[in-house]
Amino acid sequence: MxxxxxxxxxxxxxxxxxxxxxxxxxxxxxxxxxxxxxxxxxxxxxxxxxxxxxxxxxxxxxxxxxxxxxxxxxxxxxxxxxxxxxxxxxxxxxxxxxxxxxxxxxxxxxxxxxxxxxxxLNEKLSMLEFPQLIPDTRLLRKISDLRAALDDMGGSMIVKPLLGYGGKEILRAAHGDPNLSTILEIATADETRWTVAQQFIPEASVGDKRILLVEGEPIGAVLRVPAAGELRDNFHAGGQGIATELNEREWLICSVVGPWLRERGQLFAGIDVIGPYLTEINVTSPTGMQEVNRLGGLEGDATMQAKFWDGVEARLTA
The missing domain is CATH 3.40.50.20 (Rossmann fold)
Structure with a gap:
């Protein structure tokens, strides 16, 4: 005790x-x-x-x-x-x-x-340590740079605030959108703040996968699916959870990112994957345990929190 x-x-x-x-x-x-x-x-x-x-x-x-x-x-x-x-x-x-x-x-x-x-380990930028695993991602402030990035990314990209969270202020910028200038002005607060521009991944329409890791090892995952007509799939933004398993690519991502997190003292983390790409690494108060438990019917020692505490108690006795 x-x-x-x-x-x-x-x-x-x-x-x-x-x-x-x-x-x-x-x-x-x-x-x-x-x-x-x-x-x-x-x-x-x-x-x-x-x-x-x-x-x-x-x-x-x-x-x-x-x-x-x-x-x-x-x-x-x-x-x-x-x-x-x-x-x-x-x-x-x-x-x-x-x-x-x-x-x-x-x-x-x-x-x-x-x-x-x-x-x-900023949640939007720490994944830049793994260029082989991520979509084209840039940190920009000038609208001219964002327009150039949009060209490079094939005319469609996501813009989101560097210090944003919970799906807030995530916008899609695309060629042909009459609101494009306004979107870029909002994203940068008229070029006064840094904005993450990220290649749009078509698989986002079927959701992103939140994978929970303890000591760098995956313990569970949930597929977060956006509500109808919604770009964002975060639970805070109305996304719905679906039971899921890891595919071969996601196991590879975990095998690369997990040891890196463990070496930096991040016992509990949540990484986000869309299609074949790692899109975020979350170490500040990651969520998803209850959704994985509920969808998997997990109880007692099989729950996410039990596996988390197994990791904690192993640290305490090490």
């Missing part, structure tokens, strides 16, 4: 029916651990020592999928007093998020995922 700390958004934002952090916490309880939580504003440094205003938490009742509630008043504790600290604050990766990773650098205990990776 161990005290474990989760860095979360406010409890009211955690959906018991969908949130991956929820099942991570309930699995901790099932295994006899004592979960606590804090929010970003509860983190602090006292000199070089990292602290948190930590609250015990748990389900409001014994009913299935009961919401999480506080189980006591906040208690100032050094992060070193917890066996493991989980950084599960949702994006955006903004100034507050970055500052929190600096605090977590000084936790003097196991932190998952490793804070340096949370800072450095």
């Amino acid at each position: 161990a005290d474990v700390l989760f860095v979360l958004d406010p409890l009211s934002s955690i959906n018991p029916h969908a949130d991956t952090s929820y099942v991570m916490i309930t699995e901790a309880l099932r295994r006899g651990h004592r979960p606590f939580y804090t929010t970003l504003d509860g983190l602090a440094l006292r000199g070089s020592q990292a602290w948190a205003h930590a609250r015990a938490l748990g389900p409001a009742s014994d009913e299935p999928l009961a919401p999480l509630v506080d189980r006591g008043e906040p208690e100032p504790r050094p992060l070193s007093s917890f066996a493991v600290v989980f950084m599960r604050k949702d994006p955006p990766v903004d100034a507050s998020f970055i500052a929190a990773t600096w605090i977590l650098d000084r936790a003097d205990t196991l932190v998952l995922n490793k804070p340096a990776g949370l800072r450095d």
